[in-house]
Each structure stands twice: as structure tokens, then as C-alpha cells.
Amino acid sequence: MGNFRFLTAGESHGQCLTAIVEGLPAGLKVDIDRINRDLARRQQGYGRGGRMKIETDKAEVLSGIRFAETMGDPITLRIVNKDWQNWTDRMSVFGDEYGDKVTAVRPGHADLTGVLKYNRADARDILERASARETAARVAVGALCKEFLKACGIEVVSQVVKIGGIAVDEANIDRSLIGSGNSELNCYDSMAEERMKEKIQQAIKDGDTLGGVFEVIVRGAPLGLGSHIQWDKRLDGRLAGAMMSIQAIKGVEIGAGFQCGELPGSQIHDEMFLDSEKRVYRKTNRAGGLEGGMTNGEEICIKACMKPIPTLMQPLNSVDIGSKTEVSACKERSDVCAVSAASVVGEAMTAIVMTEAMLDKFGCDAMVDLLHSLVCYRRRVQGGL
Numbered sequence: 614m615g616n617f618r619f620l621t622a623g624e625s626h627g628q629c630l631t632a633i634v635e636g637l638p639a640g641l642k643v644d645i646d647r648i649n650r651d652l653a654r655r656q657q658g659y660g661r662g663g664r665m666k667i668e669t670d671k672a673e674v675l676s677g678i679r680f681a682e683t684m685g686d687p688i689t690l691r692i693v694n695k696d697w698q699n700w701t702d703r704m705s706v707f708g709d710e711y712g713d714k715v716t717a718v719r720p721g722h723a724d725l726t727g728v729l730k731y732n733r734a735d736a737r738d739i740l741e742r743a744s745a746r747e748t749a750a751r752v753a754v755g756a757l758c759k760e761f762l763k764a765c766g767i768e769v770v771s772q773v774v775k776i777g778g779i780a781v782d783e784a785n786i787d788r789s790l791i792g793s794g795n796s797e798l799n800c801y802d803s804m805a806e807e808r809m810k811e812k813i814q815q816a817i818k819d820g821d822t823l824g825g826v827f828e829v830i831v832r833g834a835p836l837g838l839g840s841h842i843q844w845d846k847r848l849d850g851r852l853a854g855a856m857m858s859i860q861a862i863k864g865v866e867i868g869a870g871f872q873c874g875e876l877p878g879s880q881i882h883d884e885m886f887l888d889s890e891k892r893v894y895r896k897t898n899r900a901g902g903l904e905g906g907m908t909n910g911e912e913i914c915i916k917a918c919m920k921p922i923p924t925l926m927q928p929l930n931s932v933d934i935g936s937k938t939e940v941s942a943c944k945e946r947s948d949v950c951a952v953s954a955a956s957v958v959g960e961a962m963t964a965i966v967m968t969e970a971m972l973d974k975f976g977c978d979a980m981v982d983l984l985h986s987l988v989c990y991r992r993r994v995q996g997g998l
């Protein structure tokens with residue numbers, strides 16, 4: 614087991630979401646405003662549903678931090694669901710059963726497999742936890758990890774690159790600005806963003822939903838995180854797994870990704886050169902910052918594809934698990950497009966895996982010791998051949 618671990622708990626319309634985070638060294642300064650800023654960014658986005666008007670997600674810290682500094686203890690984070698007030702009867706912990714059961718399961722959702730596997734008669738027992746509401750807890754954990762990474766000189770940012778088939782033009786994007794803006798869709802090509810919004814508007818009219826693709830970028834990671842020596846130590850595998858664990862993600866690419874299967878080696882691998890101080894540099898980064906399962910010192914670039922949300926206002930054909938008849942799938946208040954929210958969750962999951970990898974390599978009880986080893990290591994590997 615690595616040095617870092619976390620768990621989340623909580624249902625979408627339950628009292629709150631909770632996370633327990635263990636393994637961050639003592640002496641890390643934490644700014645709660647930065648955690649709450651990421652929670653607010655996750656709530657943003659054109660095409661979000663009515664729930665986001667109810668919630669103003671804020672993290673409370675219940676343990677592990679004293680005078681804005683970690684002590685090395687497990688950190689408990691809590692985000693209250695304001696909407697719980699409207700669900701106390703239907704989500705009662707010990708009260709009598711109340712309200713209609715959800716039985717018209719949605720294609721593409723956890724509903725059907727969940728009720729069969731867990732032997733439940735009400736798909737609410739499944740959808741409450743399967744809901745992407747849980748990602749608020751992950752974003753809070755990720756934001757804590759970002760505080761750790763920032764202290765180590767590492768930054769994690771993201772951008773939306775495609776929604777419903779409308780793609781950004783890479784030529785219009787200044788990559789150094791990614792992470793600095795505050796666009797509604799977290800998109801850095803304003804022309805493409807306008808067309809994405811029109812596409813979302815059309816989906817709202819059609820009672821449909823849209824997916825898309827986002828990119829997460831890690832800047833400043835030292836080379837040599839992860840390892841080639843064992844399958845589960847390869848950092849590309851861990852990053853891809855973490856990204857795939859986000860609700861609705863169906864594909865992940867690192868660097869040139871699937872294009873690697875189309876072009877010859879001469880057009881894929883990043884050639885190496887030496888500067889005047891015998892330091893290695895590359896002119897391209899098609900490997901996406903990872904070679905041999907290890908960071909190579911370049912920016913880490915991961916893309917993830919999100920499927921359209923399965924709750925459609927023009928529902929698809931499905932089955933009713935109660936009456937055992939063919940029906941239209943159930944409708945619940947939901948989002949039409951949540952790709953920009955998913956990009957913030959992608960940052961969080963990436964920050965979590967990068968933190969794990971940093972602690973695997975430099976793991977220490979106190980930040981001061983960790984930063985000392987990091988400085989020595991960076992000096993050795995970046996000093997030139």
C-alpha cells in the first residue's frame with residue numbers, strides 16, 4: 614500500500630459528502646479558500662441542471678488541520694448537501710419508507726445492474742451513490758492535494774477541448790494561459806466555446822444530453838515519478854485508471870494517444886537534443902510527459918472522454934423492474950452537459966495520483982524533510998548529463 618489514501622462517503626441527496634484523507638505530511642499550509650474555489654469551479658458550466666442553483670458547495674475541515682497547517686493526522690472533509698432539506702422524508706435514515714420507487718431504469722446508468730447486484734427494489738438505492746454528486750468530495754480531496762503539489766512546485770490545470778463534436782482549434786490556444794482563465798465551459802478557444810454553447814442550447818431544446826473531451830495538464834513534475842519495474846507502479850496506468858474512475862468517462866489518452874497507432878515511429882517519438890550545459894531537451898511532447906511508465910520532466914497531458922449523461926428529458930426505451938414491462942426510462946432533474954465540471958474532477962483525480970506518486974518517491978512525515986529531498990533530487994537529475 615502506498616503512503617496516501619482516501620475514501621469518500623455520502624449520497625447525492627443525503628445530509629452531506631464526507632472524505633477522509635490520510636498520508637499528507639505534517640507542516641503543509643492549507644488555504645480553505647482555494648479548496649472552495651475548486652468546489653465552485655466544479656459547479657460552473659453552461660448546461661448544468663437545477664441542482665447547481667440550490668448548492669453552494671463549501672468544504673468544512675473536521676480533523677487533521679490546526680492553525681491552517683496539517684499535523685500528519687487523517688483529515689476529514691465535509692460538504693453539506695443543501696438539497697437534503699428537500700429530501701429528509703425520501704432519504705430518511707431510520708424513518709418509514711416514503712415516496713415512489715424509481716423502477717424505470719435508465720440505459721447507460723448504474724440503475725439496472727445495481728438493483729440486480731445489490732438486490733434492491735428501488736433504483737434510488739443505487740443512483741444516489743452512483744451520482745456524479747460524489748465528485749464534489751473528490752474535488753475537495755484533489756484541492757488539498759493541489760496544496761501539497763503547489764508546495765512542491767507542481768501545478769495541475771485543465772481545459773475542455775470538445776463538446777458534442779465541436780472541437781477547439783489548437784492553433785487558437787496559448788497553452789501557457791490554460792488554468793488562468795475563468796470561462797464558463799473551461800475552454801480556451803472563445804470561438805469554439807460559443808459554438809459549444811449553441812450546441813448545448815440545441816440539446817436542451819431536444820431533451821437530449823452531450824458529452825465531450827477535456828485535457829488535464831501537469832506542470833513542474835520532476836522526472837522519475839512512477840516506475841517501469843512493475844505494472845502497478847507505472848504512472849500512466851495509475852493516471853488512466855484514476856481518470857476512468859470518474860463517473861461517465863469512457864476513454865483516456867496520454868499525449869498523442871490513439872494517434873500513436875496511426876503514424877510511424879519517426880512521427881511519434883520525441884527526439885532529444887542537448888543544450889550548451891549538456892541538459893537534455895525535446896522539441897515535441899507527443900509522449901505526454903510519460904515514457905516507460907515514468908514522468909520524463911515534460912508537461913503531463915491526459916485527455917478523457919465523457920459520455921453524454923444518461924438522464925434524458927426525451928427518455929430512451931427501457932424496462933420497468935417493478936411491472937416487468939417495456940417503458941420509457943425515468944426522468945430526474947439532471948445536467949444536459951457536465952464536461953466542464955468533469956474537467957475540474959479530472960484535475961482533482963490527477964492531483965491525487967500525482968500526490969500519491971510524490972509520496973511514494975519522497976514520502977516523509979514532515980514537509981520540511983520532503984522538500985529537502987525533492988530539492989536534492991531535482992538538482993541531481995536536472996543538472997545535465
Ligand code: EPS
Pocket residue numbers: 625662663664665696743744745746747748749922923924945946947948954
Ligand atoms: C450533480 C448533482 C446531481 C446531478 C448530477 C451531478 O444533482 P441532482 O440529481 O439533484 O440534480 O445534477 O448527477 C448526475 C448527472 C447523475 O447522473 O447522477 C453534481 O453535484 O455534480
